């Protein structure tokens with residue numbers, strides 16, 4: 693066999709695996725980038741975002757965060773599986789204020805079975821608007837920073853105060869009180885497991901953050 697033919701066959705043999713690799717990747721496209729980006733999202737950060745989900749095949753919308761949970765932005769920790777894997781990957785290195793289009797293959801979205809309105813083996817597209825990035829929310833440093841009176845419990849007021857402080861630090865501008873009330877309500881709904889109105893260290897640090 694002459695070398696060029698061998699090379700060609702080798703390339704052909706390689707192609708299927710290349711295609712598999714491409715299918716398992718998330719494609720991101722920046723739709724809007726704010727002028728100032730003081731802080732980029734990373735694993736373990738607490739993000740606040742609105743997102744719309746579409747089916748890639750026909751563009752139909754299957755999810756809109758504006759029409760669930762009273763329409764307020766979703767609050768989640770990045771990189772720990774609170775959202776589908778494709779979003780955990782596709783929303784990293786993102787700035788507060790940025791808008792992004794994330795195309796996610798089924799293997800990193802709803803898989804072979806699909807889920808609810810998403811059919812089996814569907815590639816999905818999310819349009820995401822990121823409002824806030826809070827640094828290392830699950831670290832003990834952050835807990836101590838939030839816990840103003842150092843009683844090892846976080847009240848709603850302490851969390852609210854911390855969020856405002858973060859917004860001032862990042863220069864993303866203060867939101868109105870309604871915004872903070874909703875975010876705080878969200879945080880407590882998800883984390884205040886025993887419902888006593890404050891977050892213990894254990895309730896707060898449920899994800900085993902890298903920085904601990």
Ligand SMILES: [Ca+2]
Pocket residue numbers: 839840841842843844845846847850
């Ligand atoms: Ca406290």
Ligand SMILES: [Ca+2]
Pocket residue numbers: 884885886887888889890891892895
């Ligand atoms: Ca509690």
